Amino acid sequence: MHEWALAEGIVKTAEKFAEDQGIDEITEVKIMIGELQQVEHEIIEFALDQLRTPRMKSAKFAIETVPARFKCRKCSHEWQLNTRNLDKETGEAIHFVPEMAHVYITCPNCGSPDFEVTEGRGVWLVSIKGRKKE
Protein backbone atom coordinates (compact mmCIF):
# COMPACT_ATOMS: atom_id res chain seq x y z
CA MET A 1 0.00 0.00 0.00
CA HIS A 2 1.16 3.45 -0.77
CA GLU A 3 2.68 5.26 2.21
CA TRP A 4 0.54 8.40 1.88
CA ALA A 5 -2.72 6.45 1.57
CA LEU A 6 -1.67 4.38 4.55
CA ALA A 7 -0.79 7.46 6.63
CA GLU A 8 -4.16 8.98 5.73
CA GLY A 9 -5.93 5.82 6.89
CA ILE A 10 -3.96 5.70 10.14
CA VAL A 11 -4.66 9.35 10.98
CA LYS A 12 -8.39 9.05 10.17
CA THR A 13 -8.80 5.85 12.17
CA ALA A 14 -6.89 7.22 15.18
CA GLU A 15 -8.83 10.48 15.06
CA LYS A 16 -12.19 8.69 14.94
CA PHE A 17 -11.18 6.36 17.79
CA ALA A 18 -10.13 9.31 19.94
CA GLU A 19 -13.37 11.13 19.17
CA ASP A 20 -15.49 8.08 20.03
CA GLN A 21 -13.58 7.52 23.29
CA GLY A 22 -13.49 11.19 24.32
CA ILE A 23 -9.67 11.36 24.16
CA ASP A 24 -8.51 14.97 23.91
CA GLU A 25 -4.84 14.38 23.29
CA ILE A 26 -3.32 11.37 21.56
CA THR A 27 0.14 10.58 22.93
CA GLU A 28 1.06 7.39 21.08
CA VAL A 29 -0.19 5.38 18.10
CA LYS A 30 1.28 1.90 17.70
CA ILE A 31 1.18 0.50 14.19
CA MET A 32 2.14 -2.94 12.84
CA ILE A 33 3.00 -3.12 9.16
CA GLY A 34 3.43 -6.37 7.26
CA GLU A 35 6.75 -6.70 5.43
CA LEU A 36 4.83 -7.60 2.27
CA GLN A 37 3.58 -3.99 2.15
CA GLN A 38 7.20 -2.86 1.66
CA VAL A 39 6.50 0.44 3.31
CA GLU A 40 9.38 2.91 3.51
CA HIS A 41 9.54 3.98 7.14
CA GLU A 42 10.99 7.38 6.34
CA ILE A 43 8.19 8.21 3.88
CA ILE A 44 5.38 7.06 6.15
CA GLU A 45 6.87 8.94 9.11
CA PHE A 46 7.06 12.09 6.98
CA ALA A 47 3.49 11.58 5.73
CA LEU A 48 2.16 11.00 9.26
CA ASP A 49 3.94 14.13 10.40
CA GLN A 50 2.37 16.17 7.59
CA LEU A 51 -1.11 14.78 8.19
CA ARG A 52 -1.22 14.82 12.01
CA THR A 53 -4.27 16.59 13.46
CA PRO A 54 -4.20 19.09 16.38
CA ARG A 55 -5.34 16.28 18.69
CA MET A 56 -2.19 14.30 17.84
CA LYS A 57 0.26 17.21 17.57
CA SER A 58 2.75 15.68 20.01
CA ALA A 59 1.87 12.01 19.43
CA LYS A 60 4.57 9.42 18.86
CA PHE A 61 3.95 7.06 15.96
CA ALA A 62 5.57 3.71 16.83
CA ILE A 63 5.89 1.57 13.70
CA GLU A 64 6.87 -2.08 13.77
CA THR A 65 7.41 -4.29 10.72
CA VAL A 66 6.26 -7.92 10.81
CA PRO A 67 8.27 -10.33 8.60
CA ALA A 68 6.35 -11.91 5.71
CA ARG A 69 5.75 -15.66 6.14
CA PHE A 70 3.96 -18.00 3.77
CA LYS A 71 2.47 -21.48 3.96
CA CYS A 72 1.74 -23.48 0.82
CA ARG A 73 -1.81 -24.82 0.74
CA LYS A 74 -0.79 -27.63 -1.59
CA CYS A 75 2.32 -29.14 0.10
CA SER A 76 2.24 -27.33 3.50
CA HIS A 77 5.79 -25.99 3.01
CA GLU A 78 6.42 -22.85 5.05
CA TRP A 79 8.87 -20.15 4.12
CA GLN A 80 9.86 -16.58 4.80
CA LEU A 81 10.13 -14.03 2.04
CA ASN A 82 12.92 -11.54 1.86
CA THR A 83 11.28 -8.67 0.01
CA ARG A 84 14.71 -7.18 -0.71
CA ASN A 85 15.31 -10.06 -3.12
CA LEU A 86 12.37 -9.11 -5.35
CA ASP A 87 13.13 -7.39 -8.66
CA LYS A 88 12.03 -3.76 -8.96
CA GLU A 89 8.83 -4.27 -11.00
CA THR A 90 7.61 -7.19 -8.91
CA GLY A 91 8.43 -5.31 -5.73
CA GLU A 92 6.49 -2.29 -6.92
CA ALA A 93 3.40 -4.30 -7.94
CA ILE A 94 3.37 -6.03 -4.53
CA HIS A 95 3.97 -2.73 -2.76
CA PHE A 96 0.77 -1.25 -4.23
CA VAL A 97 -1.38 -4.42 -4.09
CA PRO A 98 0.26 -7.07 -1.84
CA GLU A 99 -2.01 -9.83 -3.24
CA MET A 100 0.01 -9.55 -6.44
CA ALA A 101 2.41 -11.84 -4.54
CA HIS A 102 0.19 -14.63 -5.89
CA VAL A 103 1.05 -13.53 -9.42
CA TYR A 104 4.81 -13.36 -9.00
CA ILE A 105 5.71 -15.73 -6.15
CA THR A 106 5.25 -19.51 -6.02
CA CYS A 107 6.01 -22.11 -3.36
CA PRO A 108 9.78 -22.81 -3.46
CA ASN A 109 9.05 -26.49 -2.75
CA CYS A 110 6.27 -27.40 -5.22
CA GLY A 111 5.78 -24.29 -7.39
CA SER A 112 2.12 -23.71 -6.45
CA PRO A 113 0.74 -20.14 -6.37
CA ASP A 114 -1.88 -21.31 -3.85
CA PHE A 115 -0.27 -20.20 -0.60
CA GLU A 116 -1.39 -18.38 2.48
CA VAL A 117 0.28 -15.26 3.82
CA THR A 118 0.40 -16.38 7.46
CA GLU A 119 2.19 -13.27 8.75
CA GLY A 120 3.33 -9.95 7.43
CA ARG A 121 0.37 -8.87 5.32
CA GLY A 122 -1.65 -5.79 6.11
CA VAL A 123 -1.51 -2.89 8.48
CA TRP A 124 -3.06 -2.69 11.92
CA LEU A 125 -3.44 -0.02 14.51
CA VAL A 126 -2.42 -1.98 17.59
CA SER A 127 -3.05 0.64 20.25
CA ILE A 128 -3.76 4.30 20.76
CA LYS A 129 -2.74 6.01 23.97
CA GLY A 130 -3.99 9.39 25.05
CA ARG A 131 -5.24 11.70 27.73
CA LYS A 132 -8.66 13.00 28.63
CA LYS A 133 -8.96 16.51 30.07
CA GLU A 134 -9.86 16.61 33.75
Place this chain on the structure above:
Amino acid sequence: MSDPRLAIIPGRFDNVKRIIAVSSGKGGVGKSMVAVALALSLRARSNKVGLLDLDFTSPSTHVILGAEGLYPEEEKGITPPVTQGLSYMSIVHYSEDEPVPLRGLDASNAIIELLAITRWEELDYLIIDMPPGIGDATLDMLRLIPRIEFLVVTTPSQLAYESVRKLLVLLQDQKIPIIGVVENMVIKQTDHIKEEIHKIGSRYLGAIDHDASVEAAIGHPEKLEMTRFYRQVEEIGEGI
Protein backbone atom coordinates in the same frame (compact mmCIF):
# COMPACT_ATOMS: atom_id res chain seq x y z
CA MET B 1 -7.35 -3.46 16.37
CA SER B 2 -8.41 -1.76 13.20
CA ASP B 3 -7.76 -1.79 9.45
CA PRO B 4 -6.87 1.81 8.50
CA ARG B 5 -7.63 1.20 4.80
CA LEU B 6 -11.36 1.11 5.47
CA ALA B 7 -11.36 4.62 6.92
CA ILE B 8 -10.24 6.27 3.69
CA ILE B 9 -12.24 4.39 1.05
CA PRO B 10 -15.53 6.37 1.24
CA GLY B 11 -13.63 9.66 0.84
CA ARG B 12 -11.93 8.39 -2.32
CA PHE B 13 -15.28 8.82 -4.11
CA ASP B 14 -16.03 12.34 -2.88
CA ASN B 15 -15.29 13.78 -6.33
CA VAL B 16 -17.44 11.25 -8.18
CA LYS B 17 -21.03 12.22 -8.93
CA ARG B 18 -22.41 8.80 -9.86
CA ILE B 19 -20.93 5.34 -9.27
CA ILE B 20 -22.45 2.69 -11.51
CA ALA B 21 -21.59 -1.00 -11.07
CA VAL B 22 -22.25 -2.97 -14.24
CA SER B 23 -23.02 -6.36 -12.83
CA SER B 24 -24.62 -9.72 -13.50
CA GLY B 25 -25.36 -12.87 -11.60
CA LYS B 26 -23.88 -14.84 -14.49
CA GLY B 27 -20.66 -14.71 -16.48
CA GLY B 28 -20.51 -14.47 -20.27
CA VAL B 29 -23.45 -12.09 -20.66
CA GLY B 30 -21.38 -9.27 -22.15
CA LYS B 31 -21.03 -7.27 -18.97
CA SER B 32 -17.54 -5.95 -19.76
CA MET B 33 -18.54 -4.96 -23.29
CA VAL B 34 -21.57 -3.09 -21.93
CA ALA B 35 -19.42 -1.41 -19.25
CA VAL B 36 -16.84 -0.21 -21.80
CA ALA B 37 -19.45 0.93 -24.36
CA LEU B 38 -21.37 2.74 -21.61
CA ALA B 39 -18.22 4.48 -20.36
CA LEU B 40 -17.16 5.52 -23.88
CA SER B 41 -20.63 6.77 -24.82
CA LEU B 42 -20.97 8.83 -21.64
CA ARG B 43 -17.52 10.25 -22.33
CA ALA B 44 -18.59 11.11 -25.89
CA ARG B 45 -21.36 13.29 -24.42
CA SER B 46 -18.74 15.46 -22.71
CA ASN B 47 -18.93 13.77 -19.32
CA LYS B 48 -15.85 13.08 -17.24
CA VAL B 49 -15.80 9.30 -16.91
CA GLY B 50 -13.75 6.73 -15.01
CA LEU B 51 -13.67 2.99 -15.62
CA LEU B 52 -12.69 0.55 -12.87
CA ASP B 53 -12.25 -3.13 -13.72
CA LEU B 54 -12.85 -5.19 -10.59
CA ASP B 55 -12.91 -8.55 -12.32
CA PHE B 56 -9.48 -9.46 -10.93
CA THR B 57 -9.34 -13.08 -12.03
CA SER B 58 -10.60 -12.42 -15.58
CA PRO B 59 -10.04 -8.74 -16.37
CA SER B 60 -11.01 -7.92 -19.95
CA THR B 61 -11.79 -4.20 -20.28
CA HIS B 62 -8.15 -3.51 -21.22
CA VAL B 63 -8.50 -6.01 -24.08
CA ILE B 64 -11.69 -4.33 -25.32
CA LEU B 65 -10.04 -0.91 -25.10
CA GLY B 66 -6.80 -2.12 -26.68
CA ALA B 67 -5.03 -0.51 -23.73
CA GLU B 68 -1.45 -1.66 -23.24
CA GLY B 69 1.51 -0.50 -21.19
CA LEU B 70 -0.50 1.82 -18.94
CA TYR B 71 0.81 2.53 -15.47
CA PRO B 72 -0.73 4.72 -12.75
CA GLU B 73 1.09 7.78 -11.53
CA GLU B 74 2.12 8.08 -7.90
CA GLU B 75 0.89 11.17 -6.10
CA LYS B 76 -0.05 10.70 -2.45
CA GLY B 77 -1.68 7.47 -3.56
CA ILE B 78 -2.08 6.61 -7.21
CA THR B 79 -3.76 8.42 -10.08
CA PRO B 80 -5.36 6.24 -12.77
CA PRO B 81 -3.86 6.53 -16.25
CA VAL B 82 -6.07 7.90 -19.04
CA THR B 83 -7.00 5.90 -22.13
CA GLN B 84 -9.64 6.83 -24.73
CA GLY B 85 -10.48 9.82 -22.52
CA LEU B 86 -11.34 7.52 -19.59
CA SER B 87 -9.57 7.49 -16.21
CA TYR B 88 -8.85 3.82 -16.18
CA MET B 89 -7.98 1.51 -13.31
CA SER B 90 -7.45 -2.23 -13.57
CA ILE B 91 -5.45 -4.89 -11.77
CA VAL B 92 -3.59 -5.50 -15.05
CA HIS B 93 -1.60 -2.33 -14.35
CA TYR B 94 0.09 -4.44 -11.68
CA SER B 95 -0.34 -8.05 -12.83
CA GLU B 96 1.04 -7.41 -16.33
CA ASP B 97 -1.72 -9.65 -17.71
CA GLU B 98 -0.36 -12.73 -15.91
CA PRO B 99 -2.86 -15.08 -14.22
CA VAL B 100 -4.11 -13.71 -10.87
CA PRO B 101 -5.02 -16.80 -8.79
CA LEU B 102 -6.73 -15.30 -5.75
CA ARG B 103 -8.89 -16.99 -3.14
CA GLY B 104 -11.86 -15.12 -1.70
CA LEU B 105 -10.15 -13.36 1.20
CA ASP B 106 -7.16 -12.39 -0.97
CA ALA B 107 -9.46 -11.07 -3.71
CA SER B 108 -11.30 -9.05 -1.10
CA ASN B 109 -8.02 -7.65 0.28
CA ALA B 110 -6.84 -6.73 -3.21
CA ILE B 111 -10.10 -4.86 -3.88
CA ILE B 112 -9.83 -2.99 -0.57
CA GLU B 113 -6.22 -2.11 -1.35
CA LEU B 114 -7.02 -0.81 -4.82
CA LEU B 115 -9.98 1.24 -3.59
CA ALA B 116 -7.88 2.70 -0.75
CA ILE B 117 -4.93 3.83 -2.87
CA THR B 118 -6.74 5.10 -5.98
CA ARG B 119 -7.41 8.83 -6.09
CA TRP B 120 -10.11 9.54 -8.66
CA GLU B 121 -10.20 13.00 -10.15
CA GLU B 122 -13.49 14.84 -10.48
CA LEU B 123 -15.81 12.53 -12.40
CA ASP B 124 -19.42 12.67 -13.57
CA TYR B 125 -19.54 8.88 -13.78
CA LEU B 126 -17.41 6.03 -12.49
CA ILE B 127 -18.34 2.82 -14.29
CA ILE B 128 -17.30 -0.37 -12.49
CA ASP B 129 -16.99 -3.62 -14.40
CA MET B 130 -17.88 -6.16 -11.73
CA PRO B 131 -16.97 -9.84 -11.63
CA PRO B 132 -20.00 -12.10 -12.11
CA GLY B 133 -22.03 -13.40 -9.21
CA ILE B 134 -22.79 -12.32 -5.68
CA GLY B 135 -19.45 -13.23 -4.10
CA ASP B 136 -16.73 -11.20 -2.43
CA ALA B 137 -16.49 -8.33 -4.91
CA THR B 138 -20.23 -7.63 -4.90
CA LEU B 139 -20.44 -7.86 -1.12
CA ASP B 140 -17.38 -5.60 -0.74
CA MET B 141 -18.92 -3.01 -3.03
CA LEU B 142 -22.16 -3.02 -1.03
CA ARG B 143 -20.14 -2.64 2.17
CA LEU B 144 -17.59 -0.08 1.07
CA ILE B 145 -18.85 2.16 -1.72
CA PRO B 146 -21.22 4.91 -0.77
CA ARG B 147 -23.94 5.85 -3.29
CA ILE B 148 -23.30 2.82 -5.52
CA GLU B 149 -26.00 2.05 -8.11
CA PHE B 150 -26.30 -1.17 -10.10
CA LEU B 151 -26.91 -1.63 -13.79
CA VAL B 152 -27.58 -5.32 -14.27
CA VAL B 153 -26.93 -7.26 -17.47
CA THR B 154 -28.69 -10.45 -18.49
CA THR B 155 -29.23 -12.37 -21.73
CA PRO B 156 -32.54 -13.84 -22.94
CA SER B 157 -31.41 -17.21 -21.53
CA GLN B 158 -33.44 -18.50 -18.62
CA LEU B 159 -30.19 -19.75 -17.07
CA ALA B 160 -28.67 -16.27 -17.09
CA TYR B 161 -31.86 -14.68 -15.82
CA GLU B 162 -32.18 -17.11 -12.88
CA SER B 163 -28.79 -15.92 -11.57
CA VAL B 164 -29.60 -12.30 -12.37
CA ARG B 165 -32.88 -12.58 -10.45
CA LYS B 166 -30.92 -13.64 -7.34
CA LEU B 167 -28.63 -10.63 -7.68
CA LEU B 168 -31.65 -8.33 -8.06
CA VAL B 169 -33.33 -9.83 -4.98
CA LEU B 170 -30.11 -9.37 -2.96
CA LEU B 171 -29.81 -5.74 -4.04
CA GLN B 172 -33.49 -5.08 -3.33
CA ASP B 173 -33.20 -6.68 0.12
CA GLN B 174 -30.16 -4.54 0.88
CA LYS B 175 -31.95 -1.42 -0.42
CA ILE B 176 -29.21 -0.73 -2.97
CA PRO B 177 -30.38 1.43 -5.91
CA ILE B 178 -30.87 -0.56 -9.12
CA ILE B 179 -30.89 1.57 -12.26
CA GLY B 180 -32.39 -1.34 -14.16
CA VAL B 181 -31.71 -4.42 -16.26
CA VAL B 182 -30.29 -4.60 -19.78
CA GLU B 183 -31.13 -7.64 -21.92
CA ASN B 184 -28.04 -8.29 -24.02
CA MET B 185 -27.35 -10.59 -27.01
CA VAL B 186 -30.99 -10.70 -28.12
CA ILE B 187 -31.47 -12.74 -31.29
CA LYS B 188 -35.26 -12.86 -31.35
CA GLN B 189 -37.16 -10.23 -29.38
CA THR B 190 -39.70 -11.58 -26.89
CA ASP B 191 -41.22 -10.01 -23.78
CA HIS B 192 -40.29 -12.88 -21.49
CA ILE B 193 -37.34 -11.25 -19.65
CA LYS B 194 -39.06 -7.87 -19.60
CA GLU B 195 -42.10 -9.41 -17.92
CA GLU B 196 -39.96 -11.31 -15.40
CA ILE B 197 -38.10 -8.12 -14.47
CA HIS B 198 -41.33 -6.17 -14.07
CA LYS B 199 -42.73 -9.03 -11.96
CA ILE B 200 -40.04 -8.47 -9.31
CA GLY B 201 -40.50 -4.71 -9.47
CA SER B 202 -37.32 -3.77 -11.33
CA ARG B 203 -36.87 -1.57 -14.39
CA TYR B 204 -36.25 -3.01 -17.87
CA LEU B 205 -33.84 -0.62 -19.59
CA GLY B 206 -33.95 -2.17 -23.04
CA ALA B 207 -32.75 -4.91 -25.35
CA ILE B 208 -29.41 -5.00 -27.15
CA ASP B 209 -29.37 -7.10 -30.31
CA HIS B 210 -26.82 -9.80 -30.83
CA ASP B 211 -24.24 -8.04 -33.00
CA ALA B 212 -21.68 -10.25 -34.73
CA SER B 213 -19.55 -7.21 -35.66
CA VAL B 214 -18.62 -6.62 -32.00
CA GLU B 215 -16.02 -9.42 -31.93
CA ALA B 216 -13.98 -7.76 -34.68
CA ALA B 217 -14.11 -4.46 -32.76
CA ILE B 218 -12.42 -5.87 -29.64
CA GLY B 219 -9.22 -3.93 -29.10
CA HIS B 220 -10.39 -1.13 -31.41
CA PRO B 221 -12.63 1.35 -29.59
CA GLU B 222 -13.07 3.41 -32.77
CA LYS B 223 -14.57 0.33 -34.50
CA LEU B 224 -16.69 -0.47 -31.45
CA GLU B 225 -18.22 2.99 -31.69
CA MET B 226 -19.42 2.17 -35.21
CA THR B 227 -21.38 -0.93 -34.13
CA ARG B 228 -25.13 -1.24 -33.60
CA PHE B 229 -24.26 -2.69 -30.15
CA TYR B 230 -22.56 0.59 -29.17
CA ARG B 231 -25.47 2.72 -30.41
CA GLN B 232 -27.95 0.65 -28.43
CA VAL B 233 -25.83 0.91 -25.26
CA GLU B 234 -25.54 4.65 -25.91
CA GLU B 235 -29.36 4.94 -26.07
CA ILE B 236 -29.68 3.06 -22.81
CA GLY B 237 -27.02 5.31 -21.29
CA GLU B 238 -29.07 8.38 -22.24
CA GLY B 239 -31.91 7.09 -20.08
CA ILE B 240 -30.00 6.46 -16.88
